[in-house]
Amino acid sequence: MSPSTTTSLLQHLSERDLAILASLRSFRLLTTAQIRRLHFASGHASLGAAATAVMRVLGRLEAHNLVARLGRRIGGVRAGSSGITWQLGAAGERLQRTMHGEKHRRRYVEPSPAFTAHTLAVADLAIGLYELQAQQAVEVLTVDTEPSCWRSFIGEHGTVEWLKPDLYAVTASGDYEDHWWFEADLATEHPPVVVRKAKVYQRYARTGAHQAKHGLFPAVVWVVPDAVRRAALEAAFAGDKAIQPAVFRIITTAEFSALIARGHATPGEVSND
Incomplete structure (x- = not known):
């Protein structure tokens, strides 16, 4: 990812967007519920409103391949969106690597259930x-x-x-x-x-x-x-x-x-x- 591409992408991301990507870089995997607890804990009238907001933001980031969801939900289908597990998408990984000056590419694949x-x-x-x-x-x-x-x-x-x-x-x-x-x-x-x-x-x-x-x-x-x-x-x-x-x-x-x-x-x- 070139400096100009990085700059252009950063202009379209909010501080909260970047904080979510940084959290996924640090923790590698997070559920929707965990992202809500980390980055949507305040400023919403109810838990339902916060849950709606986090899925709206994650959906937007997913559309740009900045985040990616795993195929398996924690807690099964009944867990709903809160059970979706997220990791960095290919574009998100490249952006984080560029921002931190890292050359080694971290490969993101579907991890095992135990991991x-x-x-x-x-x-x-x-x-x-x-x-x-x-x-x-x-x-x-x-x-x-x-x-x-x-x-x-x-x-x-x-x-x-x-x-x-x-x-x-x-x-x-x-x-x-x-x-x-x-x-x-x-x-x-x-x-x-x-x-x-x-x-x-x-x-x-x-x-x-x-x-x-x-x-x-x-x-x-x-x-x-x-x-x-x-x-x-x-x-x-x-x-x-x-x-x-x-x-x-x-x-x-x-x-x-x-x-x-x-x-x-x-x-x-x-x-x-």
Whole structure:
């Protein structure tokens, strides 16, 4: 996309249009309902009016291939337009790439149901943070999605390892800042797999890299669908002597907002034992 084409296109897009495209670039996938929560939360007489407005805007962007809908709806046909999942269209991808000076083309294809569900779950956590900010419960200072929230480090045997959180965030309440890494768990992985990832967090913590830059190590929070899954992960963590439980928190999605609003997270220290 040439600079002149980009300039011409930008002249026909509103700030909200650009914000929607930026959100799709960041989160990769969003449902109509999530886009409404992010960009149409105010200025409408009712939820129905907001839903009508978001579909009108998305329809216009879709007509110019700036956004594209997936073939499968979340929640099936009964979910209506709120269950449509969107990603950047070819023109939207080129525009975002040009605006950010990126040369590598990101290919957008129909993702698997598992990838879609997990990606939308991660987006829902971030949207929850922004909604808490709108309620003046916290201030959102940082939200980093994949892969910008990933960290590489030299492991214990001299090899390069990657820590791949689903989401990194910094929130503030009063004089306190809270640093978080979130894992959106949909109960699709066996608990031992989750324990192995927890140990990657511990190995990264032992490098001291994050603490040297930020003065602390973030709370690592697994957000799970229900109390049954929470109990299963808690048992798996407790059953492995190598796990230092003070570093991790396991909460349900229903408990997420209360944890963030309460804040003042004080993760435990990670020993070198």
